[in-house]
Amino acid sequence: MASQTAKTRRKPRADSLRNRQKLLEAASVVFGAGDGQASLEAVARQAGVGIGTLYRHFPTREELFEAVYRNEVDILGDLAERLVAEGGDTVEALRRWLHASIRLFTTKSGMIEGLQLAAAGSSELRAYSLERMTGATALLLKSGVDAGQMRDDISPEDIFRALVGIFYSQMPTKDPADTIRLIDVFVDGLRKR
Amino acid sequence: MASQTAKTRRKPRADSLRNRQKLLEAASVVFGAGDGQASLEAVARQAGVGIGTLYRHFPTREELFEAVYRNEVDILGDLAERLVAEGGDTVEALRRWLHASIRLFTTKSGMIEGLQLAAAGSSELRAYSLERMTGATALLLKSGVDAGQMRDDISPEDIFRALVGIFYSQMPTKDPADTIRLIDVFVDGLRKR
DNA sequence: TTGATAAGCGGAGGCGCCCTCCGTATATTG
DNA sequence: CAATATACGGAGGGCGCCTCCGCTTATCAA
Structure with a gap:
């Protein structure tokens, strides 16, 4: 099988995908409101996830x-x-x-x-x-x-x-x-x- | 007296003018180095004045x-x-x-x-x-x-x-x-x- | 000159944000 | 139903922002 190269990987966890999506939407709202400098903590809050989760998904x-x-x-x-x-x-x-x-x-x-x-x-x-x-x-x-x-x-x-x-x-x-x-x-x- | 409108004002202190100039030069150096986000504290440091002095001269x-x-x-x-x-x-x-x-x-x-x-x-x-x-x-x-x-x-x-x-x-x-x-x-x- | 005082100075301190780290929780797999 | 890979939350250390205020000093009038 071709899956040799990338080892055998579990499929991504459902909650992870959900959180990623929530973060994307939250960021769109928070940054969209005219403030590109808004705090990442605000994004995490808006998404209802911890700040650590944000950083795991989007390190920068x-x-x-x-x-x-x-x-x-x-x-x-x-x-x-x-x-x-x-x-x-x-x-x-x-x-x-x-x-x-x-x-x-x-x-x-x-x-x-x-x-x-x-x-x-x-x-x-x-x-x-x-x-x-x-x-x-x-x-x-x-x-x-x-x-x-x-x-x-x-x-x-x-x-x-x-x-x-x-x-x-x-x-x-x-x-x-x-x-x-x-x-x-x-x-x-x-x-x- | 005509000075009614603008009261009688002392002439600005020499050290104040000096500091203002130092801040301007420092800001030019610090921000000039490609980083418009550089910290104002860095500017004050570079100018060799206190952060309070910076804020008095340039409130924002x-x-x-x-x-x-x-x-x-x-x-x-x-x-x-x-x-x-x-x-x-x-x-x-x-x-x-x-x-x-x-x-x-x-x-x-x-x-x-x-x-x-x-x-x-x-x-x-x-x-x-x-x-x-x-x-x-x-x-x-x-x-x-x-x-x-x-x-x-x-x-x-x-x-x-x-x-x-x-x-x-x-x-x-x-x-x-x-x-x-x-x-x-x-x-x-x-x-x- | 000198004393009074307006003007200016510095930096401590409170707050928010950045980012890391790790103990806890849970989805997935066999 | 374990076992375990993955992901989660948030405390905590560091830094920058900005305010506030006690101390210093330049200016001015006498």
Whole structure:
């Protein structure tokens, strides 16, 4: 058997998995609330586990951030797939997805902040999230192009970069509603005419 | 008496001024070393004053950052004036000034980081530094144009934005030497031909 | 000069957070 | 139902934050 290399390992304990998940959710809540510096003890409290448990699962602050971030990126990726599968107006689907992305970035601005720590260390994470996000964009775009509703001369990368650019240019001061409006303008521009 | 409004105030004590200056220098050293999170106690230690003294001068972390930053921006502003006054090759002067700016930004990357805190609060600081920096750029540019050595169809704002853009695009990973090289290319492009 | 006093100084102390370590508890396995 | 690998909680030591206050000193008026 191939299990030779990694010895024979027990399967992970159920409570361990549960706690890991609780920690992820708690971290999302605590850090999401605009404070990327929030204490890890607060995260453990919110999760209802001991501080030691937190440290066992995520030995460093960065690892926790990274895990939460991956989680949220995956949520957005899944959302794109779901929207496409659902069918319906493709432009509306793209619009919704971009809105969700912006909403997540703004509500979790603490994340972004914390990420700069994590991203500095692991460029693998950058690559992963970039790929996942452009992949999602590509999916939505393709379904729009196939349906003859969107122009086909724009690359998913450019769309995603535009998202990030719009987001950052507005970043610290402006009302999120303004950002959403800009996104809508942009999406309207993607309509085939 | 007109002193009604502001009472009669003694002039500030000499040791107080000295300590303030020592703190500013210490903070520049401590935070400059790439760590915007460094402890304030370390700053006080480095300055050779008590922690209480630090807090009296700069009640919040942000205020200290802001003061240090203003100080450094002023240094760059003064440098531009000095370079122009000295005469000599104007292109070389601009090049030197941009190098100095980049060097300061990279060695003090901890500053930039800490600044995001301060800048979030005081957009007045943003305005001040922007004005001071573009002012310096304008001065250097004008002296180059007057000497017939630089093209006159580029605005100081654009030059400064280019500086910032180049800097940020390279920011976390790349070798500072690469950034310097890009700056040199850019400056070369400003030569009148 | 000198004494009065406003201004400034240092650092002890209370508190919260970081992280480690280990005795206790429990899920998994045969 | 053991046996044991795994995971759990939280006490505890260390450090940084910030306040508070008794002591020191620069300034000023006489």
